[in-house]
Amino acid sequence: MSAILQVRDLQVSYYTDLGRATALNRVNLDLQAGEKLGLVGESGSGKSTMALAMMRMIKAPGRIESGSVDVDGVDLMKLSEEEMRLARLSRIAYIPQGAMNSLNPVMRIGAQMVDAIRAHVPTMSKEDMIARAKDSLESVDLKRNVFDMYAHELSGGMKQRVCIAIGILLKPKVIIADEPTSALDVVTQRQVMETIDRVQKEIGTAVILIGHDMGLMAQFVDKVAVMYAGRLTEVSTVRDMFTTPMHPYAQALIKSLPNLKNKGVFQGIPGLAPSLLRIPSGCAFHPRCTQAMDRCKTTIPEVQDHNGRLVACHLYTEGA
Amino acid sequence: MTHLLEFRNVTKTYTRGYFSDAGTTALQDFSMVLDEDSPTIMTVAGESGSGKTTIAMLLLGFIEPTKGEILYKGKNIKNLRGEERMTFRREVQAVFQDPFAVFNPFYTVDHLLTVPIERFKLAKSKADARNKMEEALSSVGLRPEDILGRFPHQLSGGQRQRINVARALLLKPKVLVADEPVSMVDASLRANILESLRGLHRDHGVSIVYITHDLTTAYHVANSIVVLYKGGVMEAGDVETVIQKPEHPYTKLLIDSIPWPELDRRWGSDGMMVKEADGSDKGAKGCRFMGRCPHAVDACGTSVPPLYRVGPTQVASCVLHSANPVLPATQLTDVLPV
Numbered sequence: 001m002s003a004i005l006q007v008r009d010l011q012v013s014y015y016t017d018l019g020r021a022t023a024l025n026r027v028n029l030d031l032q033a034g035e036k037l038g039l040v041g042e043s044g045s046g047k048s049t050m051a052l053a054m055m056r057m058i059k060a061p062g063r064i065e066s067g068s069v070d071v072d073g074v075d076l077m078k079l080s081e082e083e084m085r086l087a088r089l090s091r092i093a094y095i096p097q098g099a100m101n102s103l104n105p106v107m108r109i110g111a112q113m114v115d116a117i118r119a120h121v122p123t124m125s126k127e128d129m130i131a132r133a134k135d136s137l138e139s140v141d142l143k144r145n146v147f148d149m150y151a152h153e154l155s156g157g158m159k160q161r162v163c164i165a166i167g168i169l170l171k172p173k174v175i176i177a178d179e180p181t182s183a184l185d186v187v188t189q190r191q192v193m194e195t196i197d198r199v200q201k202e203i204g205t206a207v208i209l210i211g212h213d214m215g216l217m218a219q220f221v222d223k224v225a226v227m228y229a230g231r232l233t234e235v236s237t238v239r240d241m242f243t244t245p246m247h248p249y250a251q252a253l254i255k256s257l258p259n260l261k262n263k264g265v266f267q268g269i270p271g272l273a274p275s276l277l278r279i280p281s282g283c284a285f286h287p288r289c290t291q292a293m294d295r296c297k298t299t300i301p302e303v304q305d306h307n308g309r310l311v312a313c314h315l316y317t318e319g320a
Numbered sequence: 321m322t323h324l325l326e327f328r329n330v331t332k333t334y335t336r337g338y339f340s341d342a343g344t345t346a347l348q349d350f351s352m353v354l355d356e357d358s359p360t361i362m363t364v365a366g367e368s369g370s371g372k373t374t375i376a377m378l379l380l381g382f383i384e385p386t387k388g389e390i391l392y393k394g395k396n397i398k399n400l401r402g403e404e405r406m407t408f409r410r411e412v413q414a415v416f417q418d419p420f421a422v423f424n425p426f427y428t429v430d431h432l433l434t435v436p437i438e439r440f441k442l443a444k445s446k447a448d449a450r451n452k453m454e455e456a457l458s459s460v461g462l463r464p465e466d467i468l469g470r471f472p473h474q475l476s477g478g479q480r481q482r483i484n485v486a487r488a489l490l491l492k493p494k495v496l497v498a499d500e501p502v503s504m505v506d507a508s509l510r511a512n513i514l515e516s517l518r519g520l521h522r523d524h525g526v527s528i529v530y531i532t533h534d535l536t537t538a539y540h541v542a543n544s545i546v547v548l549y550k551g552g553v554m555e556a557g558d559v560e561t562v563i564q565k566p567e568h569p570y571t572k573l574l575i576d577s578i579p580w581p582e583l584d585r586r587w588g589s590d591g592m593m594v595k596e597a598d599g600s601d602k603g604a605k606g607c608r609f610m611g612r613c614p615h616a617v618d619a620c621g622t623s624v625p626p627l628y629r630v631g632p633t634q635v636a637s638c639v640l641h642s643a644n645p646v647l648p649a650t651q652l653t654d655v656l657p658v
């Protein structure tokens with residue numbers, strides 16, 4: 001089985017007044033068709049940067065320094081601007097953080113959807129575009145008449161569904177949803193996630209779900225990628241991640257989770273996330289790591305494959 | 321015995337501008353008691369719009385009830401003056417959702433701590449003030465040297481929120497209202513803040529009203545829970561029972577929707593039908609949850625179901641439990657353990 005998405009060596013920097021900050025550091029990632037991956041990490045760890053880089057939507061002062069992003073055999077980094085514009089939504093779609101609040105308030109939902117289709121398939125007839133948009137609304141459990149409504153007439157959950165409907169209009173191979181439910185109530189969150197799950201199965205698209213709620217990951221994804229200070233520290237199946245996390249940061253993350261069995265136990269992760277301008281030497285996690293060794297302070301651990309699990313930690317490498 | 325804080329049949333209706341008849345009843349006939357000798361952590365839980373922040377604003381005296389009264393040490397808080405008012409202001413503290421909002425970006429974070437020290441004359445000297453600040457920061461797990469002298473934007477959301485808890489602690493309050501204190505903080509940093517709240521209760525005897533939409537954290541910090549929906553109490557009791565064995569359809573729906581970080585506890589495994597709010601005014605006179613409830617019958621729409629005692633420490637406002645004895649709304653606290 002070949003990967004539908006292959007990210008190689010992707011690197012992004014932001015050029016700020018205080019210096020160059022490497023927000024994404026040589027990230028590699030593979031995703032199979034129809035697979036669901038959770039991308040987790042504390043805020044500022046580079047999750048949105050990674051998504052934006054994959055979409056080639058990094059804006060100044062940011063810059064993609066290197067890397068390739070293959071979707072279904074095509075390297076997005078090699079496309080012309082115009083080709084890339086067409087690839088967005090049709091090959092790979094991104095539902096940005098807070099998208100539901102950036103729907104155009106003065107344009108009907110349907111008109112916004114038809115615009116998106118027209119930009120990609122200008123030859124499609126108006127009737128077909130309308131039908132396509134309404135089908136898409138229906139497939140995310142909205143009524144077809146939402147087509148004629150304005151954003152302010154919709155609840156938060158409905159607006160998020162509209163964003164998903166736009167995301168799937170052109171049946172992309174990969175959808176990236178950036179914290180799609182963090183502003184929603186639990187009941188609505190569950191309903192929206194169930195919809196994403198069903199649509200994902202129907203059109204066989206691969207999904208990257210960005211977030212910091214491990215509970216949502218446990219319920220929804222097949223694989224979890226943990227990001228720390230711009231690097232992937234561990235990528236494992238959801239079962240492996242929750243039962244036997246390998247990277248000490250992943251271990252701390254799992255231990256910090258509240259469940260019904262550990263009432264009153266609060267295992268926070270000590271210390272602070274590093275500033276990108278002052279990333280600790282060696283393993284960026286070493287100042288907070290309870291298992292740090294001498295070489296952790298000097299040598300950056302490379303990502304290595306351990307029986308299909310990808311881990312970047314000296315605990316699992318031969319002594320230097 | 322005089323209670324520390326008491327809500328007596330409190331109703332709050334917001335009237336919008338000129339359309340005073342089309343108001344929103346954000347809280348309906350709510351009663352509860354906090355006692356000084358038995359400090360507790362009580363959770364008020366519910367989705368957005370359920371009336372949680374309204375309770376916080378009422379409790380702090382920022383808004384007045386439309387009906388009913390709120391008493392502090394036996395006195396209606398709207399009548400407190402002078403010394404008594406200052407005492408109330410000092411002894412009832414709050415931590416809000418947005419850890420940034422209370423900070424003034426032009427001052428170092430010290431400012432947030434020195435202002436209350438001066439205002440309430442908590443220190444005898446500069447050195448004493450410094451000691452008190454350091455003590456408060458340490459007791460919420462912050463290193464004073466990492467914090468003092470910094471500007472708000474130099475700190476993380478989690479740090480800022482813990483400074484807010486430290487500020488509250490400085491004032492040695494008797495009651496702390498925490499309105500969604502961790503909802504804007506990364507999941508991995510929530511534990512630290514919740515632990516400092518628990519410390520406030522455990523080590524300093526502060527009663528905490530913990531307001532949240534997140535039942536997972538509620539389960540971990542609180543002794544008791546009140547579940548609100550559209551301003552009405554749906555279910556209440558001790559937190560273990562209500563979360564492990566909910567009796568009200570709304571609580572069941574909420575609990576069934578929690579994405580537990582456990583692989584063998586699947587979402588929706590109890591197969592409860594989920595309905596989205598349909599915006600109808602079903603239940604206008606009766607059970608507020610009627611429009612979404614999968615068990616609704618005609619009887620639900622006639623009048624607001626009273627609180628039925630479904631267990632020694634649990635009540636549910638639902639006709640499905642009408643075979644049980646009724647607990648008068650004013651005695652809600654009887655089923656809330658401390």
Ligand SMILES: Nc1ncnc2c1ncn2[C@@H]1O[C@H](COP(=O)(O)OP(=O)(O)O)[C@@H](O)[C@H]1O
Pocket residue numbers: 014015016021023041042043044045046047048049050060061062276
């Ligand atoms: N436009 C920008 N200019 C400068 N720094 C940025 C910009 N956007 C993001 N960053 C920095 O890049 C890092 C990663 O940010 P982001 O990808 O948004 O993280 P996440 O989505 O995980 O919260 C952060 O430290 C952030 O401050």
Ligand SMILES: Nc1ncnc2c1ncn2[C@@H]1O[C@H](COP(=O)(O)OP(=O)(O)O)[C@@H](O)[C@H]1O
Pocket residue numbers: 334335336344345346366367368369370371372373374375
């Ligand atoms: N200042 C206000 N004016 C009018 N309506 C308000 C005001 N504050 C809150 N409400 C309404 O009261 C209800 C309860 O709000 P709130 O107490 O903020 O709930 P929660 O904190 O649970 O989200 C909501 O329907 C809200 O729209």
Ligand code: SF4
Pocket residue numbers: 247248249283284285286287289290291292293296301312313314315
């Ligand atoms: S490389 Fe060293 S410091 Fe980094 S996570 Fe592994 S043990 Fe800890």
Ligand code: SF4
Pocket residue numbers: 568569570607608609610611613614615616617620625637638639640
């Ligand atoms: S009173 Fe009726 S509508 Fe309300 S929760 Fe109970 S069964 Fe449902």
Ligand SMILES: [Mg+2]
Pocket residue numbers: 047048049097178
């Ligand atoms: Mg982000």
Ligand SMILES: [Mg+2]
Pocket residue numbers: 372373374
């Ligand atoms: Mg609120």
